[in-house]
Amino acid sequence: MTTVYLDHAATTPMLPCAVDAMAEQFARTGNPSSLHASGRHARRVVEESRERIAQALNCRPGEVVFTSGGTEADNLAVKGIHWARGRARILSTAVEHHAVLDPLHWLAESGGADVTLLGVDAQCRLDLPALEAAIAQGGDDISLISVMWANNEVGTLQTISEVVALAAAHGIPVHTDAVQAIGAVPVDFAASGVDALTLTGHKVGGPFGVGALVVRRELEVAPLLHGGGQERDIRSGTIDTPAIAGFAAAVEETVKHQAEHHARLRALRERLVDGVRRAVPDVLVSGDPERSLPGHAHLRFPGCEGDSLLMLLDARGIECSTGSACNAGVPQASHVLLAMGCTDAEARSSLRFSLGHTSTTADVDAVIDAIAPVVERARAAGVKRGLA
Structure with a gap:
């Protein structure tokens, strides 16, 4: 894989x-x-x-x-x-x-x-x-x-x-x-x-x-x-x-190569966000749309647990995160999202896709293809646990 x-x-x-x-x-x-x-x-x-x-x-x-x-x-x-x-x-x-x-x-x-x-x-x-x-x-x-x-x-x-x-x-x-x-x-x-x-x-x-x-x-x-x-x-x-x-x-x-790197990553990010929005229409995008890093796509999926999404994507060979790697595995909501006014549940429904110098269009398209069934499974699991 x-x-x-x-x-x-x-x-x-x-x-x-x-x-x-x-x-x-x-x-x-x-x-x-x-x-x-x-x-x-x-x-x-x-x-x-x-x-x-x-x-x-x-x-x-x-x-x-x-x-x-x-x-x-x-x-x-x-x-x-x-x-x-x-x-x-x-x-x-x-x-x-x-x-x-x-x-x-x-x-x-x-x-x-x-x-x-x-x-x-x-x-x-x-x-x-x-x-x-x-x-x-x-x-x-x-x-x-x-x-x-x-x-x-x-x-x-x-x-x-x-x-x-x-x-x-x-x-x-x-x-x-x-x-x-x-x-x-x-x-x-x-x-x-x-x-x-x-x-x-x-x-x-x-x-x-x-x-x-x-x-x-x-x-x-x-x-x-x-x-x-x-x-x-x-x-x-x-x-x-x-x-x-x-x-x-x-x-x-x-x-x-910062300028060309910025332009390439910005285009990939926009492709990723647009594709995920088509696949999961109620997805929410965090951060400043005007002033932000070119390769960061921080997305919130209502009714999902970010950890569940991460593991389901990982099973498909797609590696991302729920936030800072320094806090990975810690069962608490992101202090960043809480400071931005998110509820605990909203903060825990997020994934961070961050692109870099090895990222390709094929990488982005793999996420777009996988995200809808992954979100569907995560929401179904959340319903069973009484989270949605």
Whole structure:
């Protein structure tokens, strides 16, 4: 049975250029912190990779701090900036990834931080007047504002430029989790005005276990790890040269082809949504129809359990998700959909199809062909259990 993989928001297959870049380094030996020839070669690979990522994102090479992935980068931004600034309040949104929400909860419970999670509307758009009001309550006491660039579940793009404008008037640093945005939409660090930005390798066709926090040189960040003082003394630890080489190759490749990738995925997504609507007329589409990621199709099927739909599709060789992969298997409704005003039942009736560089028209058509009988079976099962 052929597998149709439509869960690129969870992870996307590695690009050949990233595989080749890693394979070349696997055959070499050398710690980038060593002073001998092998160490100097490894250091050169790391610094050239840093420059390639910086060029792709329009930041300075010294602003790229390598981490083990997006979760560490988010933790480093949220905790590190908050601790370094020594102020009580943090502003964020109710729809952030748990890599941001959980550190915020920990800071509130263990460190006495005053955390405000701002609401969103039914399309997952940040309530900007609420943000402005929260800043007005005491901007001098806010350590940072963290707002994701693109939502990982429904695909809505936030208006980061407006967040930055509100924060800048009070000198408040802005962090954005741009894990889903890199390579999908234009991301320019310098032009955006943000102070810190998270990205990770496995969402752009690079390897697992590597990411980066792009952070302005002028912004002080307290480290989470202490040791050898690598990465500007912000992130100690032996640097993973092969992973960084693969990461840089993937970032460079995805950003270079972002515009054509966007157009191709947008067309595939529209074909998918239109086809599902014809097959299941009462399907509901979540997210902002005007400002969203090109390959995200978040659909709600009234009278169905998303987990049932997922397993029925999986039996047909079609792989998607019910939301964030980090919450897979957890029997609770999506915090994102609940924040958007969905009921628990509505939130649990959803599927996320996320397309990527390997997605094809045949993949989309396979979903369209399968969805009606799958929904019919899921609804019948729901009726038997008294869910519909």
